[in-house]
Amino acid sequence: MPNTPPGPAPASQNARPFLHGPETAALTAALEAGQYGHSPLVEQFEQAVAAYLGVPQMVAVASGTAALHLALLAAGAGPGSEVVVPSQTYCATLHAILATGAHPRFIEINPRTLCIEDTAVRAALTDVTRAVVPVLYGGRAIDLSALHDELHARQITVVQDAAHAFGSRNPDHTLVGAQPDLLTCFSFGPIKNLTCGQGGGIIPRTPAEAATLRSLRALGIPQSQPERATATTYTVEQFGLRATMSALNAAIGLVQLQHFATAAARRKTLWRAYATGLQPFARVHLVDIDIDRTVPFNCVVHLPGGERDRVFAQMRGAGLGVGVHYPPNHTQPAFRPWHRPLPVTERSGRQLLSLPFHPGMTPADVPPVLAALAHSLPTEPPCAS
Template sequence: MTMAAPDPFEAAENARPFLHGQEATAMTEALQAGQYGHNLLVEQFEQSVAAYLGVSDMVAVSSGTAALHVALLAAGVGPGDEVIVPSQTYCATIHAIVASGAHPRFIEINPKTLCIEAHEVLAALTPTTRAVLPVLYGGRAVDLSSIRNELTERRIVVIEDAAHAFGSRCAGILVGAQPGVLTCFSFGPIKNLTCGQGGGVVPRTAAEADALRSLRALGITQSQHQRAATTSYTVEGFGLRATMSALNAAVGVVQLQQFEAVAAKRKDLWRAYASRLRTCAGASLVDVDVDRTVPFNCVVHVDDRDRVFTELRELGIGVGVHYPPNHTQPAFERWYRPLPITEQSGQQLMSLPFHPAMTEEDARYVCLALARALRKGSPCAS
């Protein structure tokens, strides 16, 4: 019997932006008003995100990678320093560390969550450790509260890579609102909250916010409004060109207004997958703790991953791999250390199509196709 794909077949793509329609209007209005660069619309977006999180400030930047980079620099991380980080992340995380002048110290993950745990962090600390950079994989929060005092005593800062985790919670508190943590978001095209492109950092103090704003603007201390009213400006130190544009901010303002509806769609889709994958022999679902998480993706461990991946792609199902381990990449091989759990996961992980436009019927079709591909590879298959 032929298994017919749903029509329209939303699972043909692994992920895609989810827009509401008003974003185009908001961008057009910004263009007609001559608002292209960094201006009051960006400040409106910053204030809206800060209000949603319940924090005093959020500093918008050009990308999630830029958010990590300026956060590391603002925290004083630099040459000779070591940053503890999982290898199981997008390579941008590691590039940000290297760009700051520091070097990564890769640690293991929990294979059930793909996130680091406190005991692994403690075991990896060295005299040169300056920061811990947990990656909130799939949107799941990483709770390091049990070692917070020890990290503080050793003057080690926690900088969260929360690119996947906007809207998720840790111990009832929104990611980004935990005291004493620098949190970095991505607002890229397929993230839970998108600006088309962009990122943001939640600072710990007002002084840190000032430092982040200077770093994103070539080290200039005056705001764009202040510079417009004077004949000069002051460059206090090193900085990047990492400001967010008004056009991206216009998209973000609309997205934030609709965020709760999108979060609910993501949770419902993940639960639809989970209910079917529990009975799918040969596939083990990575747990995101969906009651506290706005899921970014849906990931399974499967044996013979490459064969299953190819078969599903041939059916037009947009499976992906997020991500190949970084400690085995040529660019980062100088920091290689054996990580058997991460390496095994790297051979098994497969991301199923996941975006808010998908329906429960799309998820059902993907799971049926996955089950069929797994059965074909079983020694007991006829």
């Protein structure tokens, strides 16, 4: 039986973690084992995720942001280089790019999916482009295969931000992360499809890249803990960060992975209930996340022009956990030097509303949310409840 923590009504929060029960015992056991840093438990989690995805390796790190940062470093991003990225993402994607010393080159999205497409990527490539970061918004896979040969020839790496997309499938039905020619970064943060409490993971392209990432996440020291226990010194081979995943997080992630099918099914069922309930709304457009292939991270709508902020305030006032994911990044003060006009992103940034969405909700929680939405948009037909 699911063991979601007691708390407020499900729809009053935009998102929250979903526990299956055994996480508590697993966490207690990890606490009592007394090894809180990188440990065999972390390696067990890495192997379990790799087996789930059908890939040789996964490199666990401290967060999705760290996953992007290290993957971009491994791809060669750094001072003087550019990384092509949508503005429509969480600011973490941008901070990871800046942390390497590279600059972002913002591009437009398709407003129907909130995802980038190959034509916009191609138009943004320059002589200094080192990486392209497609953001798999809402969990939807992005197919850039039409650009594969050109990117390969220009030594540009695709580092996909799959923070939302654990468990989703590509157009060819392989799992996101299983494509051998690109680097995939997952977040295992508190509200992600698969949570460790906090954490991230990188799917490397080659064993050598895996070794580089393992060194980067551990202060540039390639020796394992057992190796270090039998030697009087260690080698700091290259620049590195303290970006290892804690065994406490891995303990949670291992349980979550065992029960992932349950959480994924609950997310899909809830998203489909919203899609059905939204059909009578003529002026509300659901972001298309390709539900048949996607494990949805969120449920986001475009509202009619100029009404989003009022609807947000009214629904929040009614105790419903609506949100906005995300305010565009190219207009943020921190990223102003790389601003360029992005009218599609700016318009959708004013229209987006995230409905309450997490696996602790069931289809029975949807009608009250949509009734409140209809109430805030008086020209809409009231939702059947």
